Amino acid sequence: xIALLIHLLVLFAILGIAALALNLTLxxxxxxxxxxxxxxxxxxxxxxxxxxxxxxxxYLGVILGMIFAAIASLLLGxxxxxMSGDTLAAVLLGFNFTVYSVGLNWTSxxxxxxxIPGILRPELIREDRFFLILALVLFGLTLLIVQRITxxxxxxxxxxxxxxxxHARVLGKRAFRVKLITHVISGALAGLSGALLAHxxxxxxxxxxxxxxxxxxxxxxxxxxxxxTRGTVIGALxxxxxxxxxxxxxxxxxxxxxxxxxxxxxxxxxxxxLFRPKGIFGTxxxxxxxxxx
Amino acid sequence: MLTATNLKKSFGGVAAVDHASCTIEQGKITALIGPNGAGxxxxxxxxxxxxxxxxxxxxxxxxxxxxxxxxxxARHGISRSFQLSRPFRNLTVAEHLLLALDDEDDQFWKSxxxxxxxxxxxxxxxxxxxxxxxxxxxxxxxxxxxxxxxGKLLGIAMALIHPHRLMLLDEPVAGVNPVIREAISxxxxxxxxxxxxxxxxxxxxxxxxxxADQVIVMDHGKILAQxxxxxxxxxxxxxxxxxxxxx
Numbered sequence: 087x088i089a090l091l092i093h094l095l096v097l098f099a100i101l102g103i104a105a106l107a108l109n110l111t112l113x114x115x116x117x118x119x120x121x122x123x124x125x126x127x128x129x130x131x132x133x134x135x136x137x138x139x140x141x142x143x144x145y146l147g148v149i150l151g152m153i154f155a156a157i158a159s160l161l162l163g164x165x166x167x168x169m170s171g172d173t174l175a176a177v178l179l180g181f182n183f184t185v186y187s188v189g190l191n192w193t194s195x196x197x198x199x200x201x202i203p204g205i206l207r208p209e210l211i212r213e214d215r216f217f218l219i220l221a222l223v224l225f226g227l228t229l230l231i232v233q234r235i236t237x238x239x240x241x242x243x244x245x246x247x248x249x250x251x252x253h254a255r256v257l258g259k260r261a262f263r264v265k266l267i268t269h270v271i272s273g274a275l276a277g278l279s280g281a282l283l284a285h286x287x288x289x290x291x292x293x294x295x296x297x298x299x300x301x302x303x304x305x306x307x308x309x310x311x312x313x314x315t316r317g318t319v320i321g322a323l324x325x326x327x328x329x330x331x332x333x334x335x336x337x338x339x340x341x342x343x344x345x346x347x348x349x350x351x352x353x354x355x356x357x358x359x360l361f362r363p364k365g366i367f368g369t370x371x372x373x374x375x376x377x378x379x
Numbered sequence: 380m381l382t383a384t385n386l387k388k389s390f391g392g393v394a395a396v397d398h399a400s401c402t403i404e405q406g407k408i409t410a411l412i413g414p415n416g417a418g419x420x421x422x423x424x425x426x427x428x429x430x431x432x433x434x435x436x437x438x439x440x441x442x443x444x445x446x447x448x449x450x451x452x453a454r455h456g457i458s459r460s461f462q463l464s465r466p467f468r469n470l471t472v473a474e475h476l477l478l479a480l481d482d483e484d485d486q487f488w489k490s491x492x493x494x495x496x497x498x499x500x501x502x503x504x505x506x507x508x509x510x511x512x513x514x515x516x517x518x519x520x521x522x523x524x525x526x527x528x529x530g531k532l533l534g535i536a537m538a539l540i541h542p543h544r545l546m547l548l549d550e551p552v553a554g555v556n557p558v559i560r561e562a563i564s565x566x567x568x569x570x571x572x573x574x575x576x577x578x579x580x581x582x583x584x585x586x587x588x589x590x591a592d593q594v595i596v597m598d599h600g601k602i603l604a605q606x607x608x609x610x611x612x613x614x615x616x617x618x619x620x621x622x623x624x625x626x
Contacts, residue, residue, distance in 0.1 A: 246474075253461070
């Protein structure tokens with residue numbers, strides 16, 4: 087029971103980092119980043135390849151994972167500069183598929199569908215309970231960073247650009263630069279969550295970072311509330327723990343538990359959409375594409 | 380102060396602004412009038428950089444801004460309000476004004492290590508400007524919940540608080556009640572006394588003619604005339620454009 091609780095708490099911390107990173111672009115910048123799991127994947131594969139296949143230390147693997155994901159995010163941000171609406175959504179989703187395909191087909195680097203097993207953890211955090219401390223500290227740091235950014239004048243400019251980019255530009259706000267910086271920070275944090283996940287689960291394959299995981303992280307953001315750090319924490323907590331209740335509280339066979347988890351997951355989303363459409367702590371409404379100039 | 384020369388902008392085959400030239404004098408209120416569809420707002424969009432001209436040049440205090448985008452022009456001192464009130468839906472009134480005032484908020488590191496003192500000092504200016512334009516709502520009020528008239532006042536307040544050399548106001552009294560109309564009239568007079576340079580589009584002749592030092596008339600994308608209100612009222616071309624309406 088304690089082992090399961092520790093496992094879930096680590097997942098909460100890691101997915102919480104991912105949800106905060108996604109909320110930075112989705113909630114505060116208003117960009118529906120469907121390419122997000124591609125960035126998480128880059129962070130995870132970078133550290134897995136460097137530490138497991140080349141013997142680098144974990145801290146260097148994690149840092150480089152963040153840097154590679156940030157660079158990918160920068161390039162993606164430059165690529166989507168002039169895009170909007172359906173084109174933007176398709177390109178971002180396409181980025182996810184591209185990273186997935188590279189992971190699947192570049193077998194000399196990623197071992198393809200076999201994935202990378204036995205990803206190492208340093209002696210100090212080999213046990214889950216010590217890994218939990220690391221994950222919670224990094225989650226706390228991420229929370230502080232996101233809060234600092236979004237409560238700063240930069241965050242205010244970011245919110246204005248999300249609400250009405252043309253108006254913000256007329257006030258002298260360099261919209262592209264603000265969005266790009268946010269996108270890069272979000273990418274680095276996505277890389278961090280991916281790297282931590284790789285070292286925690288100790289196995290990754292291309293399917294570890296694909297559409298179901300994207301839906302999970304997006305759901306955390308929507309349940310907690312757009313542009314809300316408090317909401318993101320609550321969203322991550324709910325979406326990590328509540329579907330596991332059936333596993334903890336019942337002795338049902340695993341096939342049934344899996345289906346029940348999915349039903350509970352869907353029910354949570356449905357309740358939020360019906361009764362708290364902005365999310366539990368959300369105050370922000372995203373402008374529809376039709377509103378945009 | 381500002382010279383626009385031969386500005387041209389076409390949408391499809393239609394020339395919305397057709398080789399329009401004019402000069403805005405420093406410290407004066409210049410009105411831009413003309414029938415609906417004359418190209419006035421397009422002209423403002425060209426001046427503020429929200430659209431690019433097909434041809435022509437825009438010089439502000441000797442500096443060529445023609446190729447500058449909207450944010451660069453704003454940073455060179457062109458502030459503007461919009462015809463329709465368009466508050467940011469998730470910002471408070473104070474945040475709107477702080478946003479307009481702060482020209483360093485898009486600098487990431489500077490902004491991140493801001494200790495909040497800058498905003499504290501800025502809030503004094505925010506309250507001053509709110510009082511000046513008669514925006515009588517709490518600073519914490521959501522911008523999206525303002526009435527239309529209050530939204531117009533907020534738009535003027537933002538154009539005013541934004542560090543600027545030239546203010547462009549697009550139909551500041553369109554759709555507002557007589558009380559706010561009078562308030563805006565008083566604000567503009569006060570600003571002129573303070574030496575502000577204001578270029579304003581307006582349909583309401585009773586409002587703008589007593590205020591304006593210079594009037595520019597536009598029709599079918601062209602500048603028909605530029606002169607004092609008295610000269611414009613006597614101009615036969617202008618009278619024809621307005622189909623005999625009395626100015």
